[in-house]
Amino acid sequence: MARRREVDGGAGEPDPRPSREEVADRYGDKIYSLAYRLTGNPDDAADLSQDVLVRVLRNLDRYQPGTFDGWLYRITKNLFLDHVRRSKRFRLEPLPEEDWRAPVSEEPGPADIVDRRTLEARLERGLGQLPDDFRLAVVLCDVEGLTYEEIATATRWPLGTVRSRIHRGRRQLRSYLDANADTEQGGER
Secondary structure, eight states, rough: OOOOOOOOOOOOOOOOOHHHHHHHHHHHHHHHHOOOOOOHOOOHHHOOOOOHHHHHHHHHGOOOOHHHHHHHHHHHHHHHHHHHHHOOOOOOOOOOOOGGGGSSSSSHHHHHHHHHHHHHHHHHHHHHHSOHHHHHHIIIIIOOOOOOHHHHHHHHHHHHHHHHHHHHHHHHHHHHHHHHHHHHHHHHH
């Protein structure tokens, strides 16, 4: 979960407005990835991604060059939270083990693979236990690699609120992992 950030328009320059054709090609995977992290379900993530793309394409002419990624994150966040508010029974399910197949290094050993899958599955279950705002803040920061300032811009939360939600979300996630470390390892081995 390393911090990284790419600015499409260059250092300090606003992102140029992409064409309608570029939006899905260039940003579709990024939108789906964020939607999947927020919903924890491939079907819900596909629905949310489609809703985001429709909203972006419908409002592309209104986009004022700035940070296009931030605009996408804000739209995704708003649609996700709208869905949560409407459903009131929104529930995250843990990701299936096979969805976490990602190489740890160039040549991971079997123990590395088992440890990584176990940790990632536990992290996903822990993210599912966080309140929506904390989960969003932690995912944007630790998974998507946004800075606190970028998260504040994308969510329209004050910077102090961003810091607080990330801190509290990480603390709750750590507590969940500590509380479930022994039971999950015992049940999986």
